[in-house]
Amino acid sequence: xxxxxxxxxxxFAEANPVGFAAVLAADERGELLPExxxxxxxxxxxxxxxxxxxxxxxxxxxxxxxxxxxxFRRDCALGLGHGVTSFIAAAPIWTSGNAAQRNWVxxxxxxxxRLSAAYTExxxxxxxxxxxxxxxxxxxxxxxxxxxxLVNNAARADAAVVFAKTEDRPGSRGHxxxxxxxxxVPAGSYRRLPDFPTVGVRGCLLGGFEFxxxxxxxESLVGAPGEGMETVLRAFQVTRAVLPGMTLGALDTLLRxxxxxxxxxxxxxxxxxxxxxxxxxxxxAFTDLLICDCLCTVAARALHVVPxxxxxxxxxxxxxxxxxxxxxxxxxxxxxxARGYLREGPFAMAQKIIRDLPVLTFGHANAAVCQSSIxxxxxxxxxxxxxxxxxxxFRSDGELPPLDFGxxxxxxxxxxxxxxxxxxxxxxxxxxxxxxxxxxxxxxxxVKLAPRDTIILAGRAGFETSHRxxxxxxxxxxxxxxxxxxxxxxxxxxxxxxxxALRRLGARLGRHGGDPAEEDEELxxxxxxxxxxxxxxxxxxxxxxxSAGTSRGRGTGR
Amino acid sequence: xxxxxxxxxxxQVRAWLIDRVAFLLELRAQDIDPDAELAxxxxxxxxxxxxxxxxxxxxxxxxEPTVAWDNPTITVLAGHLAAELxxx
Numbered sequence: 001x002x003x004x005x006x007x008x009x010x011x012f013a014e015a016n017p018v019g020f021a022a023v024l025a026a027d028e029r030g031e032l033l034p035e036x037x038x039x040x041x042x043x044x045x046x047x048x049x050x051x052x053x054x055x056x057x058x059x060x061x062x063x064x065x066x067x068x069x070x071x072f073r074r075d076c077a078l079g080l081g082h083g084v085t086s087f088i089a090a091a092p093i094w095t096s097g098n099a100a101q102r103n104w105v106x107x108x109x110x111x112x113x114r115l116s117a118a119y120t121e122x123x124x125x126x127x128x129x130x131x132x133x134x135x136x137x138x139x140x141x142x143x144x145x146x147x148x149x150l151v152n153n154a155a156r157a158d159a160a161v162v163f164a165k166t167e168d169r170p171g172s173r174g175h176x177x178x179x180x181x182x183x184x185v186p187a188g189s190y191r192r193l194p195d196f197p198t199v200g201v202r203g204c205l206l207g208g209f210e211f212x213x214x215x216x217x218x219e220s221l222v223g224a225p226g227e228g229m230e231t232v233l234r235a236f237q238v239t240r241a242v243l244p245g246m247t248l249g250a251l252d253t254l255l256r257x258x259x260x261x262x263x264x265x266x267x268x269x270x271x272x273x274x275x276x277x278x279x280x281x282x283x284x285a286f287t288d289l290l291i292c293d294c295l296c297t298v299a300a301r302a303l304h305v306v307p308x309x310x311x312x313x314x315x316x317x318x319x320x321x322x323x324x325x326x327x328x329x330x331x332x333x334x335x336x337x338a339r340g341y342l343r344e345g346p347f348a349m350a351q352k353i354i355r356d357l358p359v360l361t362f363g364h365a366n367a368a369v370c371q372s373s374i375x376x377x378x379x380x381x382x383x384x385x386x387x388x389x390x391x392x393x394f395r396s397d398g399e400l401p402p403l404d405f406g407x408x409x410x411x412x413x414x415x416x417x418x419x420x421x422x423x424x425x426x427x428x429x430x431x432x433x434x435x436x437x438x439x440x441x442x443x444x445x446x447v448k449l450a451p452r453d454t455i456i457l458a459g460r461a462g463f464e465t466s467h468r469x470x471x472x473x474x475x476x477x478x479x480x481x482x483x484x485x486x487x488x489x490x491x492x493x494x495x496x497x498x499x500x501a502l503r504r505l506g507a508r509l510g511r512h513g514g515d516p517a518e519e520d521e522e523l524x525x526x527x528x529x530x531x532x533x534x535x536x537x538x539x540x541x542x543x544x545x546x547s548a549g550t551s552r553g554r555g556t557g558r
Numbered sequence: 559x560x561x562x563x564x565x566x567x568x569x570q571v572r573a574w575l576i577d578r579v580a581f582l583l584e585l586r587a588q589d590i591d592p593d594a595e596l597a598x599x600x601x602x603x604x605x606x607x608x609x610x611x612x613x614x615x616x617x618x619x620x621x622e623p624t625v626a627w628d629n630p631t632i633t634v635l636a637g638h639l640a641a642e643l644x645x646x
Contacts, residue, residue, distance in 0.1 A: 129597065129602065170595050170597040171597040172597065173628065233603070376605050411623035451583075454582070455601065
């Protein structure tokens with residue numbers, strides 16, 4: 001496969017039809033960049049979402065996240081609007097669809113089709129058990145009635161996966177998925193709703209459907225009747241584990257722009273990069289990006305390696321990563337000052353990314369919803385101990401067993417195999433005893449959670465405990481990734497980034513300590529060297545797109 | 559909670575479930591309607607899955623994670639569990 005970055009080319013080249021100038025112009029017009037869509041269609045992006053046994057290229061969740069990360073480095077709107085939406089819609093089919101449905105969706109996506117994921121109704125948010133769109137059983141099949149809102153690509157998709165009520169009684173067996181071939185249903189039985197104007201990802205076509213007596217054949221039902229919630233709780237473990245890893249591309253670009261800005265801009269007789277506060281901001285954002293990548297790497301690989309734990313990791317990742325990315329973006333926006341607010345000039349991409357990022361905190365499961373799915377499981381996790389996770393979970397280039405959607409479970413039996421890494425940390429990582437103590441304190445709080453704090457009505461104590469759980473998981477994931485990948489580059493081997501990562505996570509847990517100056521300096525050196533070499537700022541340090549004929553610099557292997 | 563299944567009657571299973579749900583919702587046992595859907599009582603789908611885990615721990619059974627979805631009231635769930643336990 002050609003490398004997407006190479007296809008995208010130099011983002012800063014004015015004449016590049018898929019460079020930042022073109023991306024910004026499309027955003028101003030409020031449309032997805034047509035040249036970007038054409039490029040991704042030519043690349044066959046749809047194949048990334050189709051399992052290999054159905055003719056696609058989806059065999060590893062971490063690889064899918066890495067491929068889509070390149071799209072998010074260029075443009076969040078393209079990543080969502082041309083990319084991940086179709087995967088969110090396809091995941092329930094891979095989980096519960098029959099052979100005919102799987103083949104149909106595979107062929108549709110391989111042919112470049114867009115699949116809409118029609119879940120949301122404005123009145124019910126993420127509360128899927130209250131969804132009102134109804135599929136009524138008839139002699140021929142079903143009749144669909146109701147409105148779906150905030151659905152990506154509703155204006156132009158030729159097929160949609162629709163989540164609809166199939167029972168009158170309340171509860172978790174009342175809903176089902178339907179695979180709807182919009183070209184095959186009678187004209188007039190549905191209409192496409194106008195797009196909602198948004199603050200960020202302005203090119204995305206966030207519209208909706210209104211179904212009015214829309215007849216569906218019996219074979220459009222996905223899985224058994226009433227299996228909808230169960231399918232959601234399995235399929236979304238996969239999508240929620242990979243989506244945050246894809247979106248880190250946006251933070252990567254924002255940080256690169258900030259480094260470039262800091263190196264060029266002179267204030268108070270020196271470059272901004274030479275101001276201690278600015279240097280610390282850049283090093284901090286770089287560290288946060290690496291922390292996020294560690295958690296995303298572990299969440300994606302867990303789907304293959306420890307599928308029985310994948311749900312918790314996915315929820316914690318979808319909760320914490322957008323939040324860390326958002327905090328980092330805020331810190332960088334202070335560094336940019338007005339330049340990060342202007343819609344023109346060399347740093348206009350900064351304001352676009354800062355506007356685009358918030359969609360990731362509520363898109364495809366809001367942060368509080370992710371926490372709510374973690375909270376009920378916390379007491380049981382906290383009181384069970386067992387084996388630490390195997391090294392293969394953390395090693396970025398390690399082989400993976402196939403991803404089996406059938407092994408993803410709804411319940412969560414027993415201990416957390418990732419958290420255990422925090423017991424007996426090597427002295428090199430600094431903060432002696434801090435994480436061991438924080439883990440013990442967290443366990444103590446989690447087992448004692450008041451019953452009411454473990455259900456959907458949980459108060460602050462439940463949410464606080466889930467927040468600390470996610471931070472501890474991020475710390476454990478970072479340590480795991482560091483230990484398993486030390487031989488991959490001198491930077492990954494050296495302790496500066498992991499010490500900085502634990503220091504920042506420790507501070508979020510309320511444990512401030514030590515002087516970060518030395519680590520910040522090393523992180524700053526690495527950051528500027530990577531920017532000069534044109535490589536990404538995540539764990540992988542991959543070469544970025546360049547203008548034709550430009551030499552490749554040091555590239556990977558850093 | 560520890561395997562108290564020996565010699566339990568269906569009525570005892572039902573009483574345990576009522577106590578458990580009352581405890582979670584911070585209500586008195588007499589205020590729990592055993593014939594109301596768990597979802598109506600305020601136990602959402604994720605919590606209903608967790609109730610399956612608690613049932614496993616309490617009764618030493620292996621149950622489907624969705625056992626409380628498929629048996630959505632305390633009365634129905636108690637009947638199902640009693641059958642699984644072979645008690646009446």
